[in-house]
Amino acid sequence: xxxxxxxxxxxxxxxxxxxxxxxxxxxxxxxxxxxxxxxxxxxxxxxxxxxxxxxxxxxxxxxxxxxxxxxxxxxxxxxxxxxxxxxxxxxxxxxxxxxxxxxxxxxxxxxxxxxxxxxxxxxxxxxxxxxxxxxxxxxxxxxxxxxxxxxxxxxxxxxxxxxxxxxxxxxxxxxxxxxxxxxxxxxxxxxxxxxxxxxxx
Amino acid sequence: xxxxxxxxxxxxxxxxxxxxxxxxxxxxxxxxxxxxxxxxxxxxxxxxxxxxxxxxxxxxxxxxxxxxxxxxxxxxxxxxxxxxxxxxxxxxxxxxxxxxxxxxxxxxxxxxxxxxxxxxxxxxxxxxxxxxxxxxxxxxxxxxxxxxxxxxxxxxxxxxxxxxxxxxxxxxxxxxxxxxxxxxxxxxxxxxxxxxxxxxxxxxxxxxxxxxxxxxxxxxxxxxxxxxxxxxxxxxxxxxxxxxxxxxxxxxxxxxxxxxxxxxxxxxxxxxxxxxxxxxxxxxxxxxxxxxxxxxxxxxxxxxxxxxxxxxxxxxxxxxxxxxxxxxxxxxxxxxxxxxxxxxxxxxxxxxxxxxxxxxxxxxxxxxxxxxxxxxxxxxxxxxxxxxxxxxxxxxx
Numbered sequence: 156x157x158x159x160x161x162x163x164x165x166x167x168x169x170x171x172x173x174x175x176x177x178x179x180x181x182x183x184x185x186x187x188x189x190x191x192x193x194x195x196x197x198x199x200x201x202x203x204x205x206x207x208x209x210x211x212x213x214x215x216x217x218x219x220x221x222x223x224x225x226x227x228x229x230x231x232x233x234x235x236x237x238x239x240x241x242x243x244x245x246x247x248x249x250x251x252x253x254x255x256x257x258x259x260x261x262x263x264x265x266x267x268x269x270x271x272x273x274x275x276x277x278x279x280x281x282x283x284x285x286x287x288x289x290x291x292x293x294x295x296x297x298x299x300x301x302x303x304x305x306x307x308x309x310x311x312x313x314x315x316x317x318x319x320x321x322x323x324x325x326x327x328x329x330x331x332x333x334x335x336x337x338x339x340x341x342x343x344x345x346x347x348x349x350x351x352x353x354x355x356x
Numbered sequence: 357x358x359x360x361x362x363x364x365x366x367x368x369x370x371x372x373x374x375x376x377x378x379x380x381x382x383x384x385x386x387x388x389x390x391x392x393x394x395x396x397x398x399x400x401x402x403x404x405x406x407x408x409x410x411x412x413x414x415x416x417x418x419x420x421x422x423x424x425x426x427x428x429x430x431x432x433x434x435x436x437x438x439x440x441x442x443x444x445x446x447x448x449x450x451x452x453x454x455x456x457x458x459x460x461x462x463x464x465x466x467x468x469x470x471x472x473x474x475x476x477x478x479x480x481x482x483x484x485x486x487x488x489x490x491x492x493x494x495x496x497x498x499x500x501x502x503x504x505x506x507x508x509x510x511x512x513x514x515x516x517x518x519x520x521x522x523x524x525x526x527x528x529x530x531x532x533x534x535x536x537x538x539x540x541x542x543x544x545x546x547x548x549x550x551x552x553x554x555x556x557x558x559x560x561x562x563x564x565x566x567x568x569x570x571x572x573x574x575x576x577x578x579x580x581x582x583x584x585x586x587x588x589x590x591x592x593x594x595x596x597x598x599x600x601x602x603x604x605x606x607x608x609x610x611x612x613x614x615x616x617x618x619x620x621x622x623x624x625x626x627x628x629x630x631x632x633x634x635x636x637x638x639x640x641x642x643x644x645x646x647x648x649x650x651x652x653x654x655x656x657x658x659x660x661x662x663x664x665x666x667x668x669x670x671x672x673x674x675x676x677x678x679x680x681x682x683x684x685x686x687x688x689x690x691x692x693x694x695x696x697x698x699x700x701x702x703x704x705x706x707x708x709x710x711x712x713x714x715x716x717x718x719x720x721x722x723x724x725x726x727x728x729x730x731x732x733x734x735x736x737x738x739x740x741x742x743x744x745x746x747x748x749x750x751x752x753x
Contacts, residue, residue: 179710203707203714209733212716216684217740223703223715233704 162295165335166245166271167193169351173269173327174198178240181205181265183227183257184247188215195220205230231260239265248272249306255317262323268354276310276344279333312344318354327353373437377453378445379411379460382436384476387468387510399496402485406510407476408432408468411452412460414516421516422458422742423507424448424467425524425531428656429648431475434467450730457735458742463520470531471506472498472655480651481583493579498655500527500663504534508542521545521742525727526694527656530663533702536681537665546683547738549727550691552698553672553705554664559693562601563657566594570650579651591650592641599640604690604723608633672705682712684741686734688726689719
């Protein structure tokens with residue numbers, strides 16, 4: 156359990172370093188607003204989150220994070236170019252309906268786009284499928300198939316290919332081993348459990 | 357707003373006004389502004405009265421006031437009871453009271469009947485001191501902005517320079533938002549529900565049918581009618597139609613289905629009311645015409661029609677530019693009068709203008725009047741927004 160909580164803070168640690176003070180930040184798939192709350196307190200950002208679920212929006216409001224309940228594509232389309240200094244997709248990319256559209260639109264309204272995701276190319280995740288022959292379950296993905304939200308898992312290789320094809324500039328990347336702490340020295344698509352990217356156009 | 361707040365039956369137990377969480381017996385007050393007041397139209401009144409109620413206690417630092425803004429057919433009596441024998445409490449009694457979402461143990465709640473209204477505030481049914489007769493159609497055209505400015509004078513009178521929050525649904529949401537625009541230093545938080553930045557074409561169309569029903573009633577007499585008379589038939593029809601726009605297909609079907617009145621079997625081939633929904637609408641209309649003035653209905657519905665922030669300020673972003681408040685807008689999925697999209701647009705424009713704003717949406721099927729809903733989700737949301745500490749907006753760091 157403590158490992159799980161530690162893993163939840165990985166985005167806070169890394170993205171917290173990347174976010175500029177007082178930046179205007181948009182968190183797509185903000186959940187209960189933990190990350191924005193952290194950025195509000197440490198970086199004094201002016202932030203807003205988007206999520207589809209009422210209970211999560213209410214949790215954001217309760218903790219002082221402004222949040223918008225609704226579809227993120229509709230939200231993005233309502234803003235002019237480069238309205239936000241940074242858009243964040245923290246462990247959301249694998250749940251997007253049309254990832255390419257969202258990422259390109261996020262790069263339109265944001266000067267930078269930060270994406271953090273679980274690498275499904277990580278050897279343990281590959282092995283799980285091979286050995287168990289079942290939907291991935293571990294300390295991060297705790298629910299069984301029938302209780303899980305729809306997911307479109309991706310790997311570091313998928314993501315890098317996508318950025319290359321779309322001409323998206325990768326300004327920063329961090330690959331972490333299975334502990335989500337130790338930097339991954341080589342072969343990230345096989346050895347990294349978690350990946351963070353900073354993108355620009 | 358509809359009148360059918362479902363109440364527990366008045367049993368033999370403790371009086372309802374003494375129930376825990378209830379503000380109990382309350383009485384209205386009158387604020388008399390004895391100076392000329394100029395409306396947006398340029399027309400003037402020599403002075404006006406606003407009837408209002410307050411619940412809870414104003415803190416020594418005068419910083420705990422919460423302003424409640426009512427809708428078209430609402431009034432200043434938003435919580436508590438005027439007498440133990442009252443059939444129902446104030447219209448937002450489920451939200452306001454000791455320990456409730458708007459906690460009167462913590463906040464000093466103020467609610468005033470709008471300028472142009474008919475529940476004690478100066479409106480078309482008030483006596484024009486120049487003639488000794490009701491103003492009628494000679495009453496100045498009132499706008500939401502006029503209501504907001506009159507309300508500000510009341511707050512000045514009460515010595516309240518800043519309100520912790522302005523809260524309202526429907527027209528009350530417009531009033532709350534416009535208060536934060538017109539008086540940026542006055543409002544720290546806005547809760548606007550089932551509202552819009554711009555009365556839609558469809559809403560104007562419904563308002564016009566209501567007005568026509570009133571004005572085509574011969575008893576309207578171009579607005580000149582005695583206080584106890586007037587276009588009761590026209591006002592009743594206006595109310596019946598408006599009521600339908602406040603609810604939804606699903607909620608009406610759940611409440612009435614196609615059920616028939618007990619007497620209906622023999623009367624199938626007449627135009628007497630057969631279906632329960634018909635009797636219900638007639639009952640709604642009767643209770644409404646006994647408490648509402650037809651001219652006030654014309655004036656306030658016209659004020660709604662005129663409400664268009666983008667047009668008034670050049671754009672929505674410009675309208676919201678002066679706002680200092682943080683806003684929470686709540687939409688309701690089944691509201692087809694001020695649908696979720698119009699509520700969302702308020703928040704998107706506030707965010708585009710660089711303001712702090714949140715949008716939440718409840719999936720009720722009760723239509724526009726959902727904002728009056730007894731919902732723990734709604735209560736929790738509002739309580740969370742009102743009671744958390746203000747976010748430090750420290751750009752100096």
